[in-house]
Amino acid sequence: MSSIASSSTPKRAKPAATALRTHLAGALTRADVGREVRLGGWVHRRRDLGGLVFVDLRDRAGLVQLSCNPAWTPPEVMARAAGLGAETVVLVRGTVELRPEPSRDPSLVSREVELHVTGLEVVGPAQTPPIPVARKEKEELPAEELRLRHRVLDLRRPELQRNLLLRHRLMQATRRYFDHLGFLEIETPILTKPTPEGARDYLVPSRVHPGEFFALPQSPQLYKQLFMVAGLDRYFQIARCFRDEDLRADRQPEFTQIDVEASFVGVEDVLGFGEGMVEAIWAEAGITVETPIERMRYADALERYGSDKPDLRFGLEIFDATEVFRPADFSIARSAIAAGGRVRGIRVPGGASLTRKQVDEIEASAKSLGAAGVLRLKLSGGVLEGGPAKHLPSGAGSALGLSEGDLCLLLAGPDRVTSPALDRARQEVARRLDLIPQGATRFVWIVDFPLFERDPATGALAPMNHPFTAPVPEDLHLLGTAPERARALAYDMVLNGTELGGGSLRIADPSLQRRIFGLLGIPEAVAEQRFGFLLEGLRAGAPPHGGFAFGMDRIVMLLSDADSLRDVIAFPKTTAQRALFEGAPAPVDAADLAELHLELKQGGKCVKSEK
RNA sequence: GGGGCUGUAGCUCAGCUUGGUUAGAGUGCCGCACUGUCACUGCGGAGGUCGCGGGUUCGAGCCCCGUCAGCCCCGCCA
Numbered sequence: 001m002s003s004i005a006s007s008s009t010p011k012r013a014k015p016a017a018t019a020l021r022t023h024l025a026g027a028l029t030r031a032d033v034g035r036e037v038r039l040g041g042w043v044h045r046r047r048d049l050g051g052l053v054f055v056d057l058r059d060r061a062g063l064v065q066l067s068c069n070p071a072w073t074p075p076e077v078m079a080r081a082a083g084l085g086a087e088t089v090v091l092v093r094g095t096v097e098l099r100p101e102p103s104r105d106p107s108l109v110s111r112e113v114e115l116h117v118t119g120l121e122v123v124g125p126a127q128t129p130p131i132p133v134a135r136k137e138k139e140e141l142p143a144e145e146l147r148l149r150h151r152v153l154d155l156r157r158p159e160l161q162r163n164l165l166l167r168h169r170l171m172q173a174t175r176r177y178f179d180h181l182g183f184l185e186i187e188t189p190i191l192t193k194p195t196p197e198g199a200r201d202y203l204v205p206s207r208v209h210p211g212e213f214f215a216l217p218q219s220p221q222l223y224k225q226l227f228m229v230a231g232l233d234r235y236f237q238i239a240r241c242f243r244d245e246d247l248r249a250d251r252q253p254e255f256t257q258i259d260v261e262a263s264f265v266g267v268e269d270v271l272g273f274g275e276g277m278v279e280a281i282w283a284e285a286g287i288t289v290e291t292p293i294e295r296m297r298y299a300d301a302l303e304r305y306g307s308d309k310p311d312l313r314f315g316l317e318i319f320d321a322t323e324v325f326r327p328a329d330f331s332i333a334r335s336a337i338a339a340g341g342r343v344r345g346i347r348v349p350g351g352a353s354l355t356r357k358q359v360d361e362i363e364a365s366a367k368s369l370g371a372a373g374v375l376r377l378k379l380s381g382g383v384l385e386g387g388p389a390k391h392l393p394s395g396a397g398s399a400l401g402l403s404e405g406d407l408c409l410l411l412a413g414p415d416r417v418t419s420p421a422l423d424r425a426r427q428e429v430a431r432r433l434d435l436i437p438q439g440a441t442r443f444v445w446i447v448d449f450p451l452f453e454r455d456p457a458t459g460a461l462a463p464m465n466h467p468f469t470a471p472v473p474e475d476l477h478l479l480g481t482a483p484e485r486a487r488a489l490a491y492d493m494v495l496n497g498t499e500l501g502g503g504s505l506r507i508a509d510p511s512l513q514r515r516i517f518g519l520l521g522i523p524e525a526v527a528e529q530r531f532g533f534l535l536e537g538l539r540a541g542a543p544p545h546g547g548f549a550f551g552m553d554r555i556v557m558l559l560s561d562a563d564s565l566r567d568v569i570a571f572p573k574t575t576a577q578r579a580l581f582e583g584a585p586a587p588v589d590a591a592d593l594a595e596l597h598l599e600l601k602q603g604g605k606c607v608k609s610e611k
Numbered sequence: 612g613g614g615g616c617u618g619u620a621g622c623u624c625a626g627c628u629u630g631g632u633u634a635g636a637g638u639g640c641c642g643c644a645c646u647g648u649c650a651c652u653g654c655g656g657a658g659g660u661c662g663c664g665g666g667u668u669c670g671a672g673c674c675c676c677g678u679c680a681g682c683c684c685c686g687c688c689a
Contacts, residue, residue: 051646
């Protein structure tokens with residue numbers, strides 16, 4: 001386990017020294033040999049040889065071995081050391097010494113030096129821990145439920161401490177970056193107005209105003225725009241956001257965003273800020289980001305990769321095979337094309353080596369996203385093989401661009417269905433053929449998003465991003481004729497198929513904002529009721545402005561190689577939205593509810609008042 | 612809201628397929644011994660609501676139904 005102090009210890013002389021200790025245990029080196037030091041830390045492990053007692057002492061910086069030997073340790077200290085239980089907190093005093101030659105193995109967790117103990121005092125007795133902090137090599141982690149229930153113990157593990165340390169450093173790098181560019185870190189309210197945007201709000205009842213509620217913010221979106229109206233010019237915040245949606249490995253009900261907004265900017269300015277930020281954050285993690293970051297239009301991303309968050313670490317680009325199939329007497333393709341769909345697919349170089357079973361699995365994952373089935377073709381011995389082959393004219397193999405040994409996976413249907421299925425198929429193939437280079441980082445900006453999307457059921461327009469997103473100026477004329485074709489001044493940053501963040505330029509003109517609300521079918525009165533305070537701001541004279549928000553937790557997760565957001569958040573919630581350590585949520589006293597003017601429906605339980 | 616996986620000692624797991632004597636292992640814990648260990652070693656010991664409830668059966672950790680919890684996915688979510 002590597003020291004977590006080496007990278008975090010500031011360049012001050014004795015950062016660790018306090019009234020009770022002189023050094024960090026894990027930071028002692030050969031240079032300290034001969035020093036009389038005092039340490040404080042946790043008993044990681046104890047090895048009692050009878051006449052000799054060794055203790056691995058752990059603090060934030062790492063481990064050091066305490067050597068208790070009657071030659072230098074008083075008898076009562078020997079006895080105390082022999083009785084130490086795991087995770088007990090002790091203060092020790094002694095001399096730093098080089099370890100005897102044969103045992104001076106720097107690869108040992110307790111390294112080259114040890115402490116010859118002359119004094120030892122238990123200051124924080126500990127119960128036997130219900131889950132182990134000191135794990136043996138290859139020992140499995142305890143069940144996640146137990147890790148979350150006993151979170152303090154879990155947080156003692158160097159792995160989690162390293163994640164939180166990295167998180168801290170990335171946050172500081174973010175702050176330095178924006179500070180240097182003149183951005184002000186300004187806090188926004190946590191108790192705000194309920195603003196339905198699709199996601200569910202967490203509501204907080206008002207005691208003072210019966211029947212009225214605050215909401216926890218889903219993001220500081222409206223407030224940051226108002227900062228621009230106020231003339232603060234450049235704002236950022238590492239902001240907590242709340243959304244009452246179901247969880248995933250990469251989703252928590254409360255999460256942290258790097259939230260940014262700036263005035264008198266164009267798209268290039270904002271993309272530049274985002275690019276510089278990513279450069280600074282990745283640099284802090286020791287990774288150089290190649291700039292400028294590649295850009296791809298939304299339409300191209302969907303056409304070539306089937307997704308607005310394409311993974312560019314491998315090829316397998318989607319191509320259109322509709323013209324090859326159009327003349328063919330092949331009912332699957334024919335009916336799809338007749339219904340306005342297309343035949344699209346991917347060529348897998350050397351993919352003929354995939355087994356039938358593997359391709360079946362790939363098909364199953366495509367089907368799980370709504371695809372009817374996957375057509376397979378492969379070129380083997382110059383002959384096109386596979387289900388659709390006999391319906392295709394000779395030479396179809398080269399028309400499809402296939403080489404010997406290639407596999408071709410095709411889907412027929414509307415893009416709405418085939419795109420996500422092909423995206424999934426790309427990933428499944430890449431994983432099975434090991435096409436993803438280790439350590440590759442492929443950033444891409446996705447630009448030219450549509451302003452609206454149509455609800456497939458009702459045909460109603462909905463904002464692709466949010467209703468304050470500005471249209472591309474050249475597309476303004478489309479608002480009256482074909483609004484679904486209008487593009488937005490919006491952008492997302494994608495890394496390796498994961499969306500890191502996104503943003504847009506906002507509408508500064510109240511009349512354009514009114515027009516957008518009109519297209520969205522939001523009556524003026526409703527708009528005023530929901531977003532009145534933003535609209536009032538716009539009417540007060542708003543500068544052109546725009547910004548973005550990036551998911552901090554997700555960034556830390558990627559850079560710390562964690563599998564779950566829960567490993568980069570100190571006190572996370574379970575997938576059922578419970579905090580096992582604190583025991584939240586919890587029923588409350590009936591009297592407290594009454595004071596909030598709330599009553600539970602039948603089935604709800606509250607605590608009986610004892611007042 | 613829907614689907615899947617998991618739940619046995621403090622912890623990690625075996626036992627379940629094919630119901631049948633006293634439910635095992637490693638580790639941790641307790642005791643004894645041990646002067647250079649570092650996953651210390653050796654000997655001994657304690658430790659079980661087989662998640663919970665119901666059912667089938669002469670008999671259930673094992674089969675069936677329900678339920679709770681954790682995780683993963685779809686829906687939802689930027």
